[in-house]
Amino acid sequence: MKTEYLKITGDARTDEEVIERAAAVIRRGGLVAIPTETVYGLAGSALLEDSAKKIYAAKGRPSDNPLIVHIAYPEDAERIAYPDEIFTALAGRFMPGPLTVVLPKKDCIPDTVTAGGDTVAVRCPSNPVAHRLIEVSGHPIAAPSANRSGIPSPTRAEHVLADMDGRIDMILDGGPCEIGLESTVIRLDGNGSCTILRPGAVTAEMLGEVCRSVRIAPAVIEPSLANGIRPESPGMKYKHYAPKADLLLVDAPHDAFADYVRTHAEGKYGVLAWDEDAALFPEGALLSLGPRGDAREASRRLFSLLRQADERAFTTVYAELPPAEGETLAYYNRIIRAAGCRIIRP
Ligand code: TXA
Numbered sequence: 001m002k003t004e005y006l007k008i009t010g011d012a013r014t015d016e017e018v019i020e021r022a023a024a025v026i027r028r029g030g031l032v033a034i035p036t037e038t039v040y041g042l043a044g045s046a047l048l049e050d051s052a053k054k055i056y057a058a059k060g061r062p063s064d065n066p067l068i069v070h071i072a073y074p075e076d077a078e079r080i081a082y083p084d085e086i087f088t089a090l091a092g093r094f095m096p097g098p099l100t101v102v103l104p105k106k107d108c109i110p111d112t113v114t115a116g117g118d119t120v121a122v123r124c125p126s127n128p129v130a131h132r133l134i135e136v137s138g139h140p141i142a143a144p145s146a147n148r149s150g151i152p153s154p155t156r157a158e159h160v161l162a163d164m165d166g167r168i169d170m171i172l173d174g175g176p177c178e179i180g181l182e183s184t185v186i187r188l189d190g191n192g193s194c195t196i197l198r199p200g201a202v203t204a205e206m207l208g209e210v211c212r213s214v215r216i217a218p219a220v221i222e223p224s225l226a227n228g229i230r231p232e233s234p235g236m237k238y239k240h241y242a243p244k245a246d247l248l249l250v251d252a253p254h255d256a257f258a259d260y261v262r263t264h265a266e267g268k269y270g271v272l273a274w275d276e277d278a279a280l281f282p283e284g285a286l287l288s289l290g291p292r293g294d295a296r297e298a299s300r301r302l303f304s305l306l307r308q309a310d311e312r313a314f315t316t317v318y319a320e321l322p323p324a325e326g327e328t329l330a331y332y333n334r335i336i337r338a339a340g341c342r343i344i345r346p
C-alpha cells in the first residue's frame with residue numbers, strides 16, 4: 001500500500017482540502033495517522049468493524065486491547081455511549097483535552113473496537129486537525145497511538161512514517177505534539193468517584209476538583225506483571241514504550257545517579273539527563289530532558305528521546321527514577337514500562 005504524506009501548513013484553505021481528503025479515507029474504511037495534543041493517533045472509523053481490524057493489523061496490536069473512540073464534542077458521547085452526570089461535569093472541566101473516560105457502550109460501536117467488552121473509552125481531542133477530521137468525516141474515530149505495538153508512541157509525524165509507511169493510507173503531519181504522553185484514562189465508579197487506569201496530563205489532583213474521590217489503580221505505579229496484580233485495563237498488561245536499547249532506571253539522588261553512571265557505564269551508552277547535569281556526562285551520551293524538574297518538558301520529550309536512543313545506536317540508556325506523584329506520575333508510569341520495570345537501587 002502506498003502511504004500518502006500530507007503536511008498541515010496553517011493555510012486554512014489548503015488545510016481544509018487536506019482534511020476533506022483524509023475524511024474521505026475514513027468514510028471509506030481506510031486509515032489516517034493524525035496529530036493530537038497527546039501523541040499521534042492511528043485513525044479509522046469507529047463505526048466500521050473492518051477499520052478496527054485494519055488498525056489492529058497495522059499496529060500488530062493484540063486484539064484484546066480495546067481502542068479509544070474520539071468525538072468532536074462531549075455532547076456526541078451520547079451517540080456511542082451512556083454518559084452520566086459525572087461525565088458531563090468532567091467534560092465541562094477537561095474536554096476538549098487529554099482525558100479519556102470509560103463508559104457503557106451503545107450497540108453502534110462494533111465489538112472489535114472494544115475488544116468484546118461492554119464499555120467504550122471516549123475522548124474529545126483539542127488538537128484542531130483531529131477535531132476537524134472527526135467533524136468533517138461525520139464518524140466517531142477509533143485511534144490508538146500510531147506506533148507499532150510495544151515501542152514508544154509517536155510524537156512527530158516522522159515517527160509515524162518510520163513505523164507505518166506502506167501499512168496505512170495517509171499521514172497528516174501537524175508538527176510535534178504539545179503534551180507528548182497519552183491521555184489520562186479513567187473509569188467511573190459511581191457516587192462521583194473514579195479510578196485512574198492510565199495517568200496523563202489531567203492529574204489525580206485535577207480530577208479531584210470534580211470527583212468526590214480519585215483512586216489510582218495499583219498497576220499504574222506497581223508494575224502489574226511483576227507483582228501479580230490483576231490488570232484493571234487490558235493495556236496494563238503489555239510490554240510498552242520500549243526502545244531497542246536496554247533502559248536502566250536508577251533510584252538515587254542525582255549526584256549518586258551521575259556517580260553510578262560514571263562507574264558502571266560501558267560501551268555505547270546514553271543518559272537521559274537534565275540540562276543542569278549535562279556537564280557530568282560525555283556529550284555523545286546526552287539525551288536532554290530539559291530543565292530539571294520541568295515535568296511537562298520532560299514528558300513532551302520522553303518518547304522522542306527513546307526513539308533517538310535507537311537512532312544513535314545506544315545499547316544502554318540510563319535514567320533517574322522519577323517520583324511517582326503529581327505531574328510526574330504519567331512520566332513515571334511510561335518510563336518504568338519502557339524499562340521493563342527493572343529498577344536499580346545502588
Ligand atoms: O492520548 C491518547 O489517548 C492517544 C491519542 C491518539 O488519542 N490514544 C491512545 O490509545 O493512547 P491507545 O490505544 O494507545 O491506548 C488506549 C488505552 C489502552 O491502555 C487501553 O487498554 C485503554 O486505553 N482502554 C481502551 N478502551 C478501554 C476500555 N473500554 N476499558 C478500559 N481501558 C480501555
Ligand code: MG
Pocket residue numbers: 144145153
Ligand atoms: Mg498506545
